[in-house]
Every structure is written in structure tokens, then in C-alpha cells.
Amino acid sequence: MAEITLIEGVTMALARAMEEDPSVVMFGEDVGVNGGVFRATAGLHDKFGDDRVIDTPLAEVMIAGMSVGMASQGIRPVAEAQFCGFTMPMIDHIMCHAGRLRNRTRGRMSCPMVLRFPSGGGIHAPEHHSESPEALFAHMPGVRVVIPSSPSRAYGLMLAAIRDPDPVIFMEPKRIYRWQKEEVADDGEELPMDVCYTLRDGNDITLVTWGSMVKETMQAADQLEEQGLSVEVIDVATVSPLDMDTIIESVERTGRCVIIQEAPKHCGVASEIAAGLADAGIWHLHAPVKRVCGYDVVMPLYRNEMKYMPSVRRIVDAAKEILEVS
Amino acid sequence: MAHTAAAFKVDYFQFLKPDGKLVEDQQVPALARDFDRLTELYKLMVLTRTFDKKAVALQRTGKLGTYASCLGHEAAHVAIGAAMKEEDCFAPMYREYGAQFYRGVKMSEVLLYWGGDERGSNFSGPKHDFAWCVPIATQCLHAAGAALAYKLKKEDRVAVTVVGDGGSSKGDFLEAINAGSAWKLPLVLVIVNNQWAISVPRKKQNTAATLAQKGIAGGLPSIQVDGNDLIACLWAMDKAVNAARAGKGAFVLEMLTYRLSDHTTADDARRYRPSDEVDEAWDNEPLKRLKAYLIDQGAWSDDKEEELLGECKQWVQQAADEYLDMIENDPQPVTAMFDYMFAELPADLIEQRTYAQDYAEDGGHH
Numbered sequence: 001m002a003e004i005t006l007i008e009g010v011t012m013a014l015a016r017a018m019e020e021d022p023s024v025v026m027f028g029e030d031v032g033v034n035g036g037v038f039r040a041t042a043g044l045h046d047k048f049g050d051d052r053v054i055d056t057p058l059a060e061v062m063i064a065g066m067s068v069g070m071a072s073q074g075i076r077p078v079a080e081a082q083f084c085g086f087t088m089p090m091i092d093h094i095m096c097h098a099g100r101l102r103n104r105t106r107g108r109m110s111c112p113m114v115l116r117f118p119s120g121g122g123i124h125a126p127e128h129h130s131e132s133p134e135a136l137f138a139h140m141p142g143v144r145v146v147i148p149s150s151p152s153r154a155y156g157l158m159l160a161a162i163r164d165p166d167p168v169i170f171m172e173p174k175r176i177y178r179w180q181k182e183e184v185a186d187d188g189e190e191l192p193m194d195v196c197y198t199l200r201d202g203n204d205i206t207l208v209t210w211g212s213m214v215k216e217t218m219q220a221a222d223q224l225e226e227q228g229l230s231v232e233v234i235d236v237a238t239v240s241p242l243d244m245d246t247i248i249e250s251v252e253r254t255g256r257c258v259i260i261q262e263a264p265k266h267c268g269v270a271s272e273i274a275a276g277l278a279d280a281g282i283w284h285l286h287a288p289v290k291r292v293c294g295y296d297v298v299m300p301l302y303r304n305e306m307k308y309m310p311s312v313r314r315i316v317d318a319a320k321e322i323l324e325v326s
Numbered sequence: 327m328a329h330t331a332a333a334f335k336v337d338y339f340q341f342l343k344p345d346g347k348l349v350e351d352q353q354v355p356a357l358a359r360d361f362d363r364l365t366e367l368y369k370l371m372v373l374t375r376t377f378d379k380k381a382v383a384l385q386r387t388g389k390l391g392t393y394a395s396c397l398g399h400e401a402a403h404v405a406i407g408a409a410m411k412e413e414d415c416f417a418p419m420y421r422e423y424g425a426q427f428y429r430g431v432k433m434s435e436v437l438l439y440w441g442g443d444e445r446g447s448n449f450s451g452p453k454h455d456f457a458w459c460v461p462i463a464t465q466c467l468h469a470a471g472a473a474l475a476y477k478l479k480k481e482d483r484v485a486v487t488v489v490g491d492g493g494s495s496k497g498d499f500l501e502a503i504n505a506g507s508a509w510k511l512p513l514v515l516v517i518v519n520n521q522w523a524i525s526v527p528r529k530k531q532n533t534a535a536t537l538a539q540k541g542i543a544g545g546l547p548s549i550q551v552d553g554n555d556l557i558a559c560l561w562a563m564d565k566a567v568n569a570a571r572a573g574k575g576a577f578v579l580e581m582l583t584y585r586l587s588d589h590t591t592a593d594d595a596r597r598y599r600p601s602d603e604v605d606e607a608w609d610n611e612p613l614k615r616l617k618a619y620l621i622d623q624g625a626w627s628d629d630k631e632e633e634l635l636g637e638c639k640q641w642v643q644q645a646a647d648e649y650l651d652m653i654e655n656d657p658q659p660v661t662a663m664f665d666y667m668f669a670e671l672p673a674d675l676i677e678q679r680t681y682a683q684d685y686a687e688d689g690g691h692h
Contacts, residue, residue, distance in 0.1 A: 025478065051478055057508050062467055062501035069471015069485075073415065073454060075478060077471075096461045097468065103666040105457050106448035110669065142667050165669040194672055241672035 001185050007177040009154030010040050010116070012186050014078060017162040018048050020188065021076060024162060026053040028063055028080030037082055038118055038177060064090035064115065068097045071113040071167070078162060081117035084171070085128025090115065091136065098167040099142030111167045116158075119147070120212045120262050121309060122175035124302040131299050132211070132263035137169040138240035138272070144168045145240040146193055149214035151182040153237060156191025163190060173212035193238045196246035202232035205319055206250040208273060209260040210236040213310060217260050220315035229323065239269045244276040248284075251277060255286035256325075258318045260310050265293035287325035290318040336536045339562060340552035344610045346618025355561045361625035367408055367556060368616050368626070369634055371400040374424040375613060376638035377433050378587075380646055381440065385591040389650065393440045394421040398586035401556040401612035402518050404428060405581075409563030410486055415476075417456040417469035417487040422518075425488075426451055433645035434652070441653055444662070463493035466502035466515060473511035473576070484570040486514045492523025494537045503544035506576025513576040514566045515541065518553060520585035525598040541578025553581030554612040586611060660686040 004012065017024045026032075026041050026048075032055035035042035045053040056063055060081060067077040081087045094115065101111040121130030137145045146161055146168055148154040154172070161168035199214070200221055209217040214235055221231040232250050236242070251257050257277060259270040270291040277289050292310045300308050341354045348354050357363065378397050384390035396403060399421065407428030410416060416429060423436055431451040438446030439458060447457035454472075459465035469487035476483040489499050494517050506513045517537045521528045534540070541548030547569070551558040559581055566577035584607035588595045595604075620626035664671060664679040671679065684690075 023479075057501075057504055059501045059504065061497055062470070062505055065464060065467025065498060065501070066471035066474060066505060069417075069468035069473075070475040070478075071471075072456070072468065073472045073475035075475040092461060093464060093467070097464060102668070103663075104444060104447050105666075106444055106662075107666045108448045108453055109456075241674045243673075245673070 001183045003181040004151050004184050005178045005181055006148065006151045006154045007038060007040055007172070009148070009151035009184055010158055010172060011042055011044075012184065013155045013158035013162070014041060015044060015047065016186060016188055017078070017159060018044065018052060023074060024076045024078060025051070025070070026080065027056060027067060027070075027077045029056055029058055029082050031055060031080050036080065038174065040080070040116075040172070060086050060089045061093065064093035064098075067113045067115070068093050068101065068111055071098075071111045072101060072109050076112050076162060078114045078116060081115060083125070083129045084117055084119040084131045084133055087115070087117055087133060094137065094143060094167070094169070095140045099140050102166065103142060110165055112165050114161045114168045114170050116170040116172060118174035118177070119171040120173050120175055121299060121305045122212060127301060130302070130305060132261070132294065134171055134239050135263055135268045138269055142167070143240070144193055144238060145171065146238050147171045147173060147211040148237065149173060149176065149211055149235050150180065152184045153191060153197065153235070155184050156189060157193060157237065159188065160190035160193050164193070168193070171211065175212040176215055179215060194241050194243060195238065196243045197235045197237050198232065198246065198250070199235050200231060200233040202230035203253055204230045205256040205258065205323060206232045206234060206247070206254045207258050207260060207315065207319065208234045208236060208247055210239060210269075211262065213260045213262050216310060216312045216315060219312045220319065223312065223316050224319055236269070236273075242269070242272060242276070244273070244280065247273060247276065248281045251281045252284045255284055256322050257285070258290045258292060258315060258322065260292045260315055262294050262309055264296045265291055266296045268293060287322035290322055292318045334539065334542045336538050336542070336548060336550055338550045339558045340555050341557040341561065342555040342615055342619055344554070344615050346615045346622060348619070355557065357561055358557050361620065361623060364556065364616070365620060365625055367404050367560070368613075368620060370404050370424060370428060371556070371613055371616070372634055373638045373641065374400050374404065374427060376635070377423065377436075377642050377645070380642045381437060382587075382591060384437065384646060390437060391440050391442050392590050392592045394590045395587035396421045396423050398584050398607065398611055399518060399520060399553070400424050401616070402553040402559050402581040402583050405556055405559030405563050406486060406488065406516055408560055409567045410484070412452055413483050414567070415454050415456070415469065415472045415483065415485040416452070417465040417472065417485065418458060419462070419465060419488050419490060419493065420458040420460055422488050429455065433642060434648040437645065437649035438652065441649060443653055443658060445658065463489050463496035463498040465489070466499045467505070469515070470502040470505040470511060470513055473506070473513040474509055476512055477509065482571060484512045484514060484567050486516065486567065488516045488518055490523060491517065491519040491521065491528050491531055491537060492526065494540060495531050500540065500544070503541055503546055503576070503578065507545035510573070510575035512570040512573070514563070514570055515576065515578045516563075517578070517580040518583060519580055520583050522585050522589070522595070522599065524589040524593060525595075536580060538578055538580035546576050546578050548578035548580070550580040550582060553583030554610050554615070556612060556616050583612070584610065
């Protein structure tokens, strides 16, 4: 079994899905011979050819709209937006059609497509290459929003997303594309969507996060544990629909929760989780729920981007603040 | 040295003039002598107009929601449906009932949709046809995607879509032209140019002499026809669909017609449109000329017309009754808004569904 990175997990899943289902096609800008600007589709064009790994004209609306059209007629497109910022023109087709096709036609049609794209900041990229738009997609009825944070989850969740009969927005945290290596078997086993993954068990406090922020959150958990605390870490993994049960079950034991997200704070997924805790989790809470988030500002250009993002220290400080509440 | 890098022309076709006579200065397609076919399509045009009148009446009497009339577009719409095979895919905008009736969509289903019931979009026409598409021009890319799917699967099928003169200003339409050109797709893009995008006239969309030439800019064969001439519309559609099916790629067809109605029943065109323009447009409308032609050729008569109108009224009334009966006696339950969101309902939606159902049973929605 090979040790692979998160992006290699994506590539391995794409290849596996293409092998097992001839209706799966890659569809996007530079996904073909070039293998994608991050190499997510590397090697696929050689293996599967022009008809399966399709370089498109440079037109994001077209990529999204034609994916809806293909998905409704028996092809399973895995569309790539080259960067998170370029998904904005695609929103019309995701919101108005991908998420509605099944409902609009009372189940006569469906839209089994995946829109995958690198998301988040931290790689010194130009403007519009570093945003975290998961809350925009999470607000859309009829679409799933999945964000893996490890090589094995990238592989297993991507397989689940492609095989799913409904549209999935698959956001790849590019800052941790090559952060960790992990042994992942190319066994075709998918991992379940719609559930949180508990990365570390603990009893004193629950840290909830997803995507790239798993990195800082795990480091914060290490620091807190060095100080004798028992920290539970949850990777939400599917931000829509949201598995509140796992989070509430954890908070029932710990009574304390910090939610960490890279996206801006206002109306974010962290807010939805906090609201869920204020509802079904309120009687178990010993302290206020804290959100450690990106600021409600335009994502700064790269010289300041790490100052925008939640840091290990900001997470540790928020945790300590609510641990002091007795 | 300067030279002409590219040059183009847009051909315009009209075979049946507004007075019901065939044009004399050019060859007329054999279709003009196929009276069985023309009569069949004429009947559908009359049925479509009868239906349209009834739908507007239902809206005016509070029995139907906002409705988009197809008055004046009957030749264009019926020709689009008539040129397609069942296995082809139709991606309409929202007023192409004539095309949809030809493809087996029931009149009661159109009424259900505008009557606020999603079951209308689970229609009796081909199961792969798209439903009504309200966001302007987005359907063009769905058709392009369908066409690419057929090409990838090596299926002998064509995707046909319709956009208005207003919609031709949208990127989706232009990106679909580009896609049709890049992949040589079995795709027919029809611009039903009815001169008005709600209150904005054609001349305010742009100053191009034709809308068809947008297709030429993208590398597609593109022509313009009299959209009130069924013979020209069907001849052009046959040409485009056959070319697409033969692997010759995508085609752009502009049909020049006129929106004789308001944009929808929620609109009042008298606020922005001169009445003499509408009066003049009535002289060119598609039914009158075809009827005159068929009578002139001995293929139709006033007696047959009277009989047909009676039948159409009866069929339309039956459709209206069926629709009204369904919404009154077999309405969708509150749970129906949840049941088609996903193939399998996620846990949070199951919870909301139960909650909504409890309230509905309790009368709590009132």
C-alpha cells in the first residue's frame, strides 16, 4: 500500500471511478493533457483519452451548465473549477438547476454530477484563488457539500460523491493538498458522506472544524493536551447536510465547544453549528460556544493571508477562555 | 497588407407569404405540397391557440397562476416539435407548448405547472426532455450538455433548445454556441425572436442586423426564417436537425415572429408597446396564412375549420377540468416538497418533513 497525499487521494479516486463506470468523465479547463493546474487529474488523459478527460473552452458557466445537461442524460461529469473564486459564475446552474432537477420533475430527472475545486487560502496565490465559499453552497437546497481533510477521506469521500445519484460540491483544501501522507488502499471502498469524523477522542472540550483548518486544530489540540487537557476533535467533512448528532453527542460529554472555520464568520457553517448547539445542545453546555473564524473581510492578498486565518494560538486562546468558565 | 480575414452572410427564408400565397421568386420545398403533414400541423397550431386562450382565461378568473402566453408563436413552436424524434431532447424556455404538445406533453400538465404544482413537470412527453426553464437562456447549456452526452455515448440523438431575442444577449446562449462549435455537437439552437424581451424591444438588445449571426461568430451555420411561416420553420428545423444528426455539428436558427400577447399574464404590454405595431403584427400571424393556403389548395375548408374549433374547445375544456380536478381533489401533500430533494432523504430533512407533516395534519399551516 502506497503512502499518498490528499491530492493523490483525489486522483486515485478519480481514476478508480473512471475505471469502474464508463459514464464518469472529467470536465474542465486544463484537466486533460496538462492534468490540472494542481495535477489532480494527472495521468487520467493518458489512460482514458479525449472522450473521458475533456478539456473545455475557458467558460465556467458553460462547464456548470453542460455538466447539468450531461448529468441529466446518463453521463456522470466530474467538473473542475480551477479555483474557488471561479465558482461564482457557476452558482446560477448549481442553485437553479443542479439542486432542483430532481425536485422540479418529481424525480423524473436527476443530476448526478460532482463539482470539485481547490478551496481556501495559504498557498500565496493571486486574488480570487484563496476563498472558502462552502457556506454559499451549503445554503443551496438539493446539493451536498463535502470537504475532505486527509488522503483517505479524499479518496473515500470522492468515490462516494461520484457514485451518489445527486449533485455534490467537493471542495478540496488546497493548503493541505500535500501536507500529510497516509497509507490508502486503492480498494474502491467509499467513505460515508453526511457524517462527521471524530479524529481524536477527549472529554474536556470539543473542537469542531473541517478542511485545511484541521491542521491548526490538531496542533491546538496537541498544545492543550500537553497542558493536561483531554480534547475531542471532529472533522465535519460534509458541511451540508450537517451531522449535528455527532457534534451534540460529543458536547454532551465535554460541555464545551470551539468551532474553527477558515471562511468569514458571518452566516458561516460555524454559525449553523453554533445555532444547532444553542438548540439541541444547550442543556449540556458549561460555557459559551466560541467560533474562531476568518474575518468578515475580503480575503487579503497573500502577504497577509495567514493573519486572516485562524491560527493555532487563536484556537488555543478560545479554548482556554471557555475552559476557565466553571 | 490588408485582406478580408472573414466574411459572412445570413440567408433569410420565407416560403408562405402573409396572404397565404407561396413565394414566386424561389424554389419551394416539397413540404409545401405535403398537405397531410401541413394539415396535421395546422390542427396542432389551432389547438395550441385554443389552449392558450383558455389558459389566459383561467388565470383571469383566478384558477391559474401567472401564465406565459404563446400567442403568435404557434408556427415556430409546432415546427420545432415536428422536426424532432422522440429520442431527441428538448430543452424549452417556458412558452413552447406547441412543440411540447407534439412531443406528448398534455395540456393539463402545462396547466399544473403554471397552476403551482410540480407534477406538471413530470410530464407525459419524453422522460429525458427538460422541464420549463425560467432562468433565461440557461437551458441552452443544458441542451449543449445533453448533446455532448449523446456524442460521448455515440447515440444518434439531437438536442434542441429555444431562446428568445432577449435571451440571446445572455452568456449562456453564447457559451452554448461556442460549445457547439468546439465539440461539433448535435445541437440546434433556435432563437424565437418575438421582438420583445418583456418591455425591451429587439433593437435595444444590440445593433446587429440579425441575431442568427451570433452563431456565425461562433463558427456555426446560421440562418434566419420567417417564424410565422410554418413551411419555412419546419424546412429549416429539418435541415438543422438532420445536419446535427448526421454529425455535421450544431446549427443556429433565428425565427422571426411577434409576441401578440403580453409577456405573461402579470404584464401589461400596453404600457410600453404601440398598438399600431401590434395591429400590424396581426396581419402577419401564422395561422391565418396557413389556413388560407390550405383552403386555396383544397386541403382545408371553412366547415372543417368550424368542426376543428369545436373539437379543440372540447379537448381544452377536458384538460382544464382534469387540471382543476387534480388540484382540488388530489393535491400534493406537504411532504411532497421534501420527497424529491434527494434520491435518499438526509436525516435533517427527514426531521423537517415529520415536523411539517405534523403541522399540516394539525391544521397548523393556517
